[in-house]
Amino acid sequence: MKILFVAGGTSGVIFGIVPLAQAARNAGHEVFMAAPENMMATITGAGIPGVPVSDVPMMDHLVDRRGIRVPIPEDLHERYIFNGRTFGRYAAACLDGLLSLTADWRPDVVVGGALAFAAPLIAGHLGVPYVKQAIDMGEPRTIDLAAAAELGPELERLGMYEMPRTDLFVDICPPSLRPADAPPAQMMRYVPFATQMPVEPWMYTKGDRPRVLVSAGSRVTPESDFDILSGLVDKVGKLDVELLIATPEAVAEKLRPLPEHVRAGWIPLHLVAPTCDLVVHHAGGNTTMGYLSYGVPQVLVPYLPYCVDYSTRLSAYGAATMIDPADDSAENIARVCAEMLATPSYRERAAELAAEVAALPTSADAVRAIERLAAAA
Numbered sequence: 001m002k003i004l005f006v007a008g009g010t011s012g013v014i015f016g017i018v019p020l021a022q023a024a025r026n027a028g029h030e031v032f033m034a035a036p037e038n039m040m041a042t043i044t045g046a047g048i049p050g051v052p053v054s055d056v057p058m059m060d061h062l063v064d065r066r067g068i069r070v071p072i073p074e075d076l077h078e079r080y081i082f083n084g085r086t087f088g089r090y091a092a093a094c095l096d097g098l099l100s101l102t103a104d105w106r107p108d109v110v111v112g113g114a115l116a117f118a119a120p121l122i123a124g125h126l127g128v129p130y131v132k133q134a135i136d137m138g139e140p141r142t143i144d145l146a147a148a149a150e151l152g153p154e155l156e157r158l159g160m161y162e163m164p165r166t167d168l169f170v171d172i173c174p175p176s177l178r179p180a181d182a183p184p185a186q187m188m189r190y191v192p193f194a195t196q197m198p199v200e201p202w203m204y205t206k207g208d209r210p211r212v213l214v215s216a217g218s219r220v221t222p223e224s225d226f227d228i229l230s231g232l233v234d235k236v237g238k239l240d241v242e243l244l245i246a247t248p249e250a251v252a253e254k255l256r257p258l259p260e261h262v263r264a265g266w267i268p269l270h271l272v273a274p275t276c277d278l279v280v281h282h283a284g285g286n287t288t289m290g291y292l293s294y295g296v297p298q299v300l301v302p303y304l305p306y307c308v309d310y311s312t313r314l315s316a317y318g319a320a321t322m323i324d325p326a327d328d329s330a331e332n333i334a335r336v337c338a339e340m341l342a343t344p345s346y347r348e349r350a351a352e353l354a355a356e357v358a359a360l361p362t363s364a365d366a367v368r369a370i371e372r373l374a375a376a377a
Contacts, residue, residue, distance in 0.1 A: 001029045001030070001108045001109065001371065001374055002029070002030045002031075002032075002105065002106065002107045002108050002109075003021075003024050003029050003030070003031050003032075003107060003108065003109050003110075003111060003370070004032050004033075004034060004101075004102070004105075004107035004109070004110045004111070004122070005017055005020075005021045005031065005032065005033040005034070005048070005110075005111045005112070006033075006034050006035075006094070006098070006110060006111070006112040006113070006116045006118050006119035006122065007033055007034065007035040007039065007043065007112075007113060007116055008035070008058065008087075008090075008113050008115055008116050008135070009035065009036050009039060009054075009057065009058025009059075009061075009090050010039070010058055010059075011039065011042045011195075012284055012285065012286050013113050013115065013116070013135050013285075014033075014035060014039060014042050014043060014046075014113075015042075015193045015194055015286050016113060016133075016135035016136070016193075016285060016286055017033075017111070017113045017133055017135065018043075018046045018048065018193045019191035019193055019363050020111065020133060020170065020188070020363050020366055020367070021033055021046075021048050021111075022046065022047065022048065022363070023362075023363035023364050023366070023367045024367050024370070025047070025048070026364070027364065027367050027368075027371075029367075031048060031049065032048075032049050032050075032051050032101070032105065032107075033048045033049065033050050033051065034050075034051045034052075034053045034094065034097065034098060034101065034118075035050060035051075035052070035053065036052065036053070036054045036055070036056060036057055036058060036093075036094070037052040037054065037055045038057045040052055042195065045195055046193070051097075051101055052097065053094045053096075053097025053098050053100075053101065053118075054090075054093045054094045054097055056093050058090050061086050061087075061089040061090045061093065062086060064085075064089070065089065070082065070085075070086075076305050076308070077142065079305040079306075080140050080142040080143050080146065080305065080306065081142060081143075081146040082146075083143050083146070083305075083306060084142065084143040084144065084145065084146025084147040084148075084149075084150065085146050085147065085149070085150040087115050087116075087117055087143065087147050088117055088146065088147035088148070088149070088150025088151045089150060090117075090118075091116070091117035091118035091121060091147065091151060091154070092118075092150070092151060092153070092154050094118040095118055095121060095122070095154055098118055098121075098122045099122070099125070102122060102125075102126055106126065106128075107126070107128060108128060108129075108374050108377075109123075109128055109129050109130075109131060109370055109373065109374050110122055110123035110126070110128060110129070110130050110131070111131040111132075111133060111170075111370070112130070112131070112132060112133070113132075113133055113135045114132060114133065114134050114135050114136075114139055115135070115139065115143070115147075117144075117147045117148075117151060117163070119132070120132075120163055120164040120165075120166070121151065121154060121155070121158065121160075121163075121164070123164055124158065124160055124163075124164030125158045125160075128377065129167040129168065129370075129373050129374060129377050130164055130165075130166055130167050130168075131166070131167065131168045131169075131170060131370055131373070132166040132168070132169050132170070133169075133170040133172075133188075134169070134170065134171045134172050134173060134185075135172075135285050135286070136172075136173075136284075136285025136286070136288065136289060136307075136310060137172075137173040137174075137177055137285070137288070137289070137310035137313065137314070138173060138178075138179060138182070138309060138310055139306050140306055140309060143306065144163075147163075148162070148163045151163070166183075167373060167377075168186055168369060168370065168373050169183055169184070169185040169186065170185065170186050170187075170188050170366050170369075171185035171186070171187055171188065172187075172188055172189070172190040172289060172360075173310075174292070174353050174356040174357055174360075175187070175356060176317065176352075176353065176356060177310070177313045177314060177317060177353070179313075186361070186365075186366055186369040187360045187361055188360060188361055188362070188363060188365070188366040189293075189357055189358065189359075189360040189361065189362055189363070190289045190290075190292075190293050190357055190360075191363060192268075192269055192270040192273075192286070192289075192290040192293060192294075194268040194269065194270075194286075195266065195268070196268055197266055197267075197268060199271060202263065203267070203271040203272050203275075204271065204272075204274070204275060205275065206242060206275045207242055209240060209241050209242045209261070210241045210242065210277040210278065210341050211241065211242045211244065211272075211275055211276050211277050211278075212236060212239065212241045212242070212243055212244070212276070212277060212278045212279070212280060212337065212341075213243075213244040213245075213246055213267075213269075213272060213276050213278075213279045213280070213281075214233055214236050214243065214244070214245050214246070214279075214280045214281065215245070215246040215247065215269075215279065215280075215281040215282070215284075215287050233245055233255065234330065236280050236333060236334070236337060239334055239337055239338065241261075241277075241337075241341075242261050243261060243262045243263070244262075244263050244264075244267060244272060244276070245258075245262065245263065245264035245265075245267075246265075246266070246267040246269065246272075247264060247265070247266070248266055249265055249266055252264035252265045252266075269287065269290045269291065269294075270290065270294070273290065273291055273294035273296055274294055276291070276294075276296050277296075277297075277341060277347075278296065278297050278298070278299065278337060278340055278341055279291045279296050279297075279298050279299070280298075280299040280301070280333065280337065281298065281299070281300065281301070282300075282301060282302070282303050282304070282307070283300040283301060283302035283303070283304070283307035283308075283310075283311045283322075284304075284307065285307070288300065288307075288310070288311070288314065292314070292319070292350065292353050292354065292357065293354055293357045293358075294354060295347065295350045295351040295353070295354035295355075296347075296350060297319060297320060297340050297346035297347055297349075297350045298314070298319070298320040298321075298350075299320065299321050299323060299333065299336055299337060299340065300314065300315065300320050300321070300322045300323070301322075301323045301325055301328050301333075302322065302325065303325050308322075317349055317353070318345060318346065318349035319346060319349040319350040319352075319353055320346075320350075321336050321339075321340060321346075323336060
């Protein structure tokens with residue numbers, strides 16, 4: 001069977017769907033993953049054949065179709081619309097490349113990450129099943145509606161009057177945290193994935209002080225979102241802890257020099273998660289799900305509005321504390337970290353969720369569900 005995975009335009013969302021693509025290849029299926037040119041190294045580094053379908057990076061779609069920079073709204077609802085339209089423009093930029101690919105290589109199934117809206121477009125055009133895979137614990141539906149509105153010209157071009165429906169939804173959210181109105185799903189165990197590096201002893205051992213990791217995600221660069229990361233580092237660095245800063249090497253270099261008890265660099269989370277007592281981060285989907293799957297309590301500062309909903313659910317469960325970005329002072333973050341490190345219930349609740357994740361069906365089980373879907377089509 002031929003399976004086309006349509007990925008988002010940043011490494012974080014690609015990391016989210018790699019395990020299912022790898023499982024499909026391991027099951028003997030022919031797998032391609034489509035994404036922008038600048039994401040090819042990330043995809044091929046995971047052992048997945050990558051197909052570039054756009055030469056425009058995802059972040060370049062923060063301008064509208066006239067090339068005018070779109071201001072980022074302050075209002076939460078308007079920000080969801082802004083996000084949806086941005087993802088819609090990204091999907092539109094990928095469409096010609098996908099049409100060219102599938103003219104010669106016709107997939108039997110199309111699988112797309114939750115925000116990869118080119119996936120349902122190309123599946124609907126080809127008349128093949130569309131599988132939507134969650135890449136975190138759920139995005140606001142307003143984003144979907146805004147993306148559909150942005151994609152009106154592409155829908156008309158393809159002879160469609162609405163976005164194609166999902167034939168199978170693969171969800172990774174622990175059952176206890178699923179919203180009450182969540183759609184029926186093939187559940188799947190979350191598998192942390194990231195670009196690898198050589199393992200060193202400090203990654204799997206720790207000293208006497210609590211180990212706290214700080215991250216602002218894989219998209220941080222010295223020019224973009226650096227202030228978010230450096231701000232978190234400054235605030236957590238005031239605690240008497242062993243501090244790990246997970247970030248791309250170019251960003252780590254900008255943070256140096258650092259005290260002896262601080263390490264910074266590209267640190268795949270699954271290498272250090274079992275040794276961490278707490279993680280402080282931007283509430284990105286992969287970071288949240290990764291540390292959740294290892295039972296690590298989390299301090300979530302959702303700088304991106306779409307992260308607020310699941311951050312609230314995780315905090316209400318008692319496995320995390322959400323801090324409003326407007327209240328992320330050094331004193332407030334230090335107070336919350338100290339409180340969580342001293343309160344066993346956070347780790348107990350986080351361990352409960354980790355057990356739920358471990359009990360979910362595997363990626364191989366999800367591949368079998370996709371096989372059944374294709375056979376019935």
